[in-house]
Amino acid sequence: MSAAFLATPETANPWKPLSLVIAVIFGDLLVITGMALGLGLGIGLNHNNQNLTQVVTTTTTISTTSSTTTTTSSSSTVSITSTTSTTSTSTSTTTTSITATQVVLCVNTFGSSxxxxxxxxxxxxxxxxxxxxxxxxxxxxxxxxxxxxxxxxxxxxxxxxxxxxxxxxxxxxxxxxxxxxxxxxxxxxxxxxxxxxxxxxxxxxxxxxxxxxxxxxxxxxxxxxxxxxxxxxxxxxxxxxxxxxxxxxxxxxxxxxxxxxxxxxxxxxxxxxxxxxxxxxxxxxxxxxxxxxxxxxxxxxxxxxxxxxxxxxxxxxxxxxxxxxxxxxxxxxxxxxxxxxxxxxxxxxxxxxxxxxxxxxxxxxxxxxxxxxxxxxxxxxxxxxxxxxxxxxxxxxxxxxxxxxxxxxxxxxxxxxxxxxxxxxxxxxxxxxxxxxxxxxxxxxxxxxx
CATH class of the missing domain: 2.130.10.10 (YVTN repeat-like/Quinoprotein amine dehydrogenase)
Incomplete structure (x- = not known):
């Protein structure tokens, strides 16, 4: 199996998500996976169900806010929900679930004759x-x-x-x-x-x-x-x-x-x-x-x-x-x-x-x-x-x-x-x-x- 990664900004705002394309080759199948990720977030990949989960811990000094963002790339949709606690200096945890849509290209075109x-x-x-x-x-x-x-x-x-x-x-x-x-x-x-x-x-x-x-x-x-x-x-x-x-x-x-x-x-x-x-x-x-x-x-x-x-x-x-x-x-x-x-x-x-x-x-x-x-x-x-x-x-x-x-x-x-x-x-x-x-x-x- 081999994989290639390419990330490109969708906007000049540094806090906007990045588009990430992952190409994975399994034997004779080329699998192209696309997803959107927040800047600087850690990624874990489960190959069995193709669900991606990221857990990030940060320290912030901003006021209480709650927001929901949906980002769509060319091959997947990602929903991100963030919650920040109400303290002047606090620790918050953000969990994001990402489901990637696959495009499978067939390269082994013929079976036995x-x-x-x-x-x-x-x-x-x-x-x-x-x-x-x-x-x-x-x-x-x-x-x-x-x-x-x-x-x-x-x-x-x-x-x-x-x-x-x-x-x-x-x-x-x-x-x-x-x-x-x-x-x-x-x-x-x-x-x-x-x-x-x-x-x-x-x-x-x-x-x-x-x-x-x-x-x-x-x-x-x-x-x-x-x-x-x-x-x-x-x-x-x-x-x-x-x-x-x-x-x-x-x-x-x-x-x-x-x-x-x-x-x-x-x-x-x-x-x-x-x-x-x-x-x-x-x-x-x-x-x-x-x-x-x-x-x-x-x-x-x-x-x-x-x-x-x-x-x-x-x-x-x-x-x-x-x-x-x-x-x-x-x-x-x-x-x-x-x-x-x-x-x-x-x-x-x-x-x-x-x-x-x-x-x-x-x-x-x-x-x-x-x-x-x-x-x-x-x-x-x-x-x-x-x-x-x-x-x-x-x-x-x-x-x-x-x-x-x-x-x-x-x-x-x-x-x-x-x-x-x-x-x-x-x-x-x-x-x-x-x-x-x-x-x-x-x-x-x-x-x-x-």
Missing amino acids: TTFATGPQSVSITSGDFNRDAQSDLAIADITDNNVGVFLGNGDGTFRSQVNYRVGQEPNFVTTGDFNSDGILDLVTANSAIGTVSILLGNGNGTFQTQIIESSGTNSFGLTSGDFNGDNMQDLAVADSGDNAVSILLGNNNGTFQIGVPYNTSVLPNFIISSDFNNDSKIDLAVTNGDSNNVGILLGNGNGAFQNQITYQTGTSPVAVVASDFNNDGKVDLAIANNVTGSVSILIGNGDGSFQSQTVYLTQNNPYEIQAGDLNNDGNVDLVVVNSASNSISVLIGNGNGTFQTQRIHKTGSNPVSLVLGYFNNDRKLDLAVVNRDDNTTSIFLNTCP
């Missing part, structure tokens, strides 16, 4: 409501069978048996989007062996149509979607690791796409995301370049074209990247999983498309994919990373100022390579699904925070 079987060599997972029943469903890409398996959610953290849909050869990545503007979620995969993407249009009942195949580039690995040219149609950006390029495929609003236009990256682009990094309401791109140890930023022009990439140093062999606001300043920041160095790089955004130098946090061995979300409902963004060589996930609780706490580790199945956050049991707390490639399972971690 449950697993269910998937297809062979599952490598990527995404989530969405595919049958419009207000429950989160899962879609998982199986690289050996060239399938996407769809698992409809029951709303209690369990899922129905998979239904498979054929896609292109070696689907490395799967994500969602609405590619024909019918209000129904569709699926798209990046197929690395043949340099294509497969689009599965959703029917709205949890089933999907036969794939539409579009050419991308060589060794298509990661992809993201967004409206890049402002026509209210979903477009695609594909990281083509064999071409050291990003291909932009503008959508036709019927599940088909125009021929891809390549933009140069550094060596071995793999994961790619879309966001607005310079607050101009135009979609930009961030791509990890695995053999160049950097992340490339391609600012969007709003007409489907992008500017040349600007790179920022990361750790060794960056794989996945995620965007969010880690310091609550309204600007987009980046977190990158570095596979070889076993770390996460945090790049704080300046709001103009540029980023500050990385701050590094350790994970376990070979982090592969990363997601961001508020896991403990404190209003700050947290991170969760899959560590493929350690058969684990690392949870990094955010402090809300761009820094993160030391990782907390949870075990998974064998060789976890992909993860997604979602509300799987309708308790309004973010849960986690992790794909374990080598034992052909998916682990479900339900959120255990209060």
Whole structure:
């Protein structure tokens, strides 16, 4: 257990109370206690009932008075009653009872997991409501069978048996989007062996149509979607690791796409995301370049074209990247999983498309994919990373100022390579699904925070 104390005057009057904040850490729980105290009074703390009692003996020469004072701090209310005897020189005793209100912040977000079987060599997972029943469903890409398996959610953290849909050869990545503007979620995969993407249009009942195949580039690995040219149609950006390029495929609003236009990256682009990094309401791109140890930023022009990439140093062999606001300043920041160095790089955004130098946090061995979300409902963004060589996930609780706490580790199945956050049991707390490639399972971690 450790504790920190901070006292600040509430007024310039030296006889007014002070505000005192006590932060106590019990194991995985951070307890913040606030109270108001009279100046110069002795304090006794009872940890069992959280009641504080102070007893003070003083000598005074003032006339008989009786007063009651109530002081309210940000996290507690304190009532103080004082009685002074009627003598020219007398001794008085003041007893004050203080009841402190606690704010408990959860930092141990997940308990043990449950697993269910998937297809062979599952490598990527995404989530969405595919049958419009207000429950989160899962879609998982199986690289050996060239399938996407769809698992409809029951709303209690369990899922129905998979239904498979054929896609292109070696689907490395799967994500969602609405590619024909019918209000129904569709699926798209990046197929690395043949340099294509497969689009599965959703029917709205949890089933999907036969794939539409579009050419991308060589060794298509990661992809993201967004409206890049402002026509209210979903477009695609594909990281083509064999071409050291990003291909932009503008959508036709019927599940088909125009021929891809390549933009140069550094060596071995793999994961790619879309966001607005310079607050101009135009979609930009961030791509990890695995053999160049950097992340490339391609600012969007709003007409489907992008500017040349600007790179920022990361750790060794960056794989996945995620965007969010880690310091609550309204600007987009980046977190990158570095596979070889076993770390996460945090790049704080300046709001103009540029980023500050990385701050590094350790994970376990070979982090592969990363997601961001508020896991403990404190209003700050947290991170969760899959560590493929350690058969684990690392949870990094955010402090809300761009820094993160030391990782907390949870075990998974064998060789976890992909993860997604979602509300799987309708308790309004973010849960986690992790794909374990080598034992052909998916682990479900339900959120255990209060």
